[in-house]
Amino acid sequence: MNIGVLALQGAFIEHEHILRRLGHEVTQVRLPQHLDTIDRLIIPGGESTTIGKLLVAYKLLEPIRERALQEMPIWGTCAGMILLAKDIAEGRPEGQPALRLMDITARRNAFGRQLDSFEADLNVADLGDQPFHAVFIRAPLIDKVGVGVEALAALDDGRIVAARQGRFLATAFHPELTNDSRFHELFLEM
Numbered sequence: 001m002n003i004g005v006l007a008l009q010g011a012f013i014e015h016e017h018i019l020r021r022l023g024h025e026v027t028q029v030r031l032p033q034h035l036d037t038i039d040r041l042i043i044p045g046g047e048s049t050t051i052g053k054l055l056v057a058y059k060l061l062e063p064i065r066e067r068a069l070q071e072m073p074i075w076g077t078c079a080g081m082i083l084l085a086k087d088i089a090e091g092r093p094e095g096q097p098a099l100r101l102m103d104i105t106a107r108r109n110a111f112g113r114q115l116d117s118f119e120a121d122l123n124v125a126d127l128g129d130q131p132f133h134a135v136f137i138r139a140p141l142i143d144k145v146g147v148g149v150e151a152l153a154a155l156d157d158g159r160i161v162a163a164r165q166g167r168f169l170a171t172a173f174h175p176e177l178t179n180d181s182r183f184h185e186l187f188l189e190m
């Protein structure tokens with residue numbers, strides 16, 4: 001498959017390395033025409049406000065939405081998850097662009113500041129018995145999931161950190177920063 005990785009800002013190169021290791025072609029998506037050849041899209045972590053503005057500046061926001069409506073699977077990690085979320089806890093600042101494709105409410109910077117970044121082992125039934133080591137960097141949480149959204153992973157206290165809705169996948173953490181490619185494989189099978 002040819003997997004698009006949005007490459008405007010953030011941790012896109014790490015996704016690219018894992019996808020290539022899994023034997024796929026990768027297109028760094030920076031312009032609307034880059035969407036023409038891809039089968040799926042990953043929106044990486046970074047700074048969601050910046051990526052949102054760049055999506056507008058590079059005229060990608062509407063074309064990505066259109067591809068999504070034509071059934072292209074999309075996975076958002078961390079900031080990418082914030083851009084996929086229909087809603088943001090406490091509201092999305094006026095005029096802040098986002099894709100808003102997935103029926104979840106994301107809470108930005110749910111664990112505090114950069115220094116409050118942490119790692120945790122998650123039990124993810126869809127990935128088998130082996131826990132998934134997840135890296136959270138100034139991470140968001142999933143506050144609420146809509147009907148038809150399946151929570152895939154939660155912290156020990158029950159707060160949701162990964163979810164799937166049809167062809168959309170959201171993870172609050174950074175699976176591209178470990179050697180474990182099971183989340184990438186899960187996305188590629190969707």
Ligand code: GLN
Nearest residue numbers: 045046047048078079138
């Ligand atoms: N805190 C960032 C945001 O709100 C997300 C951080 C990340 O992607 N690692 O966009």
